[in-house]
Amino acid sequence: MFKQFFLPLFLLCAFSLTLAAQVTEEEAKDDLDYYNTDNDRVQDQRGDTFGENLWFGTGAQLGFQGGNNTSFFQIGLSPIVGYKINNIFSVGPRGSFAYNAYKEDFGNGEFKAKFVTWSAGAFARAKIIYPFFAHIEYSLLNEVQNFDANRNAVRSTRAIPFFGGGVSQGGGQGGGAGYEILILFRLSQADRIGDSPFEFRTGLNFNF
DSSP: OHHHHHHHHHHHHHHHHHHHHHHHHHHHHHHHHHHHHHHHHHHOOOOSSTGGGEEEEEEEEEEEEEETTEEEEEEEEEEEEEEESSSSEEEEEEEEEEEEEEEEEOSSOEEEEEEEEEEEEEEEEEEEETTEEEEEEEEEEEEEEEEOTTOOEEEEEEEEEEEEEEEEEEOOTTTOEEEEEEEEEEOSOOOSTTOOSEEEEEEEEEOO
16 A cells, blocks of 8 residues: 555655756746846946947056156156947057156256157957956057257157056946056067066046
């Protein structure tokens, strides 16, 4: 008699466990779909028009160095414009221009020079996971290398590739403003005295 009830009871228990597992799995999928939908809504930062997919930013340079009877002052801006290819990648141009003032005291006289330096190039960015992003850049840098015997500036232009990353807070679809901090490493050999293997940047962005 026990054998007559054992098989139906076993089948009923197995069916109940299977049904419970399916319900639990469906509930988990619903929860996962909800969170994925919510995350997609948060991360979907592309607009419907070309202008809505543009983002803007700018950085500032302000520095002073002095010592050994010399002083150097610099102030400038670094504008950047990006286009969102999708929710992850964006590309665009970046430039910078700076006003520089150099002074050297010889004891029996002094030498002063005021000049402008600039750079222009292209970049690509990839959002990794909020708030981190990767950044690669190729820029042409026009700078004053030295001064000739007549105290005229000797300029040169060189290409410098960078790769690095940073963090961005704020911004996003809807015209939000934010700020960013990034560190970039030089991918080419340092060929000038004073060249640093890396470069720190800070700035503001809009709609990034």
